[in-house]
Amino acid sequence: MENWVLLTLSIVVMLYLVFVIVRPEKF
Secondary structure, eight states, X not given: OOHHHHHXXXXXXXXXXXXXXXXXXXX
C-alpha cells in the first residue's frame, strides 16, 4: 500500500544526488 511512498522517496533522493553531482560548488 505504501509502495508509492518508497518510489517517491527514491526519486527525490536520485534527483538530489544528481543535483549535487551537477552543482558540487554549492555544497
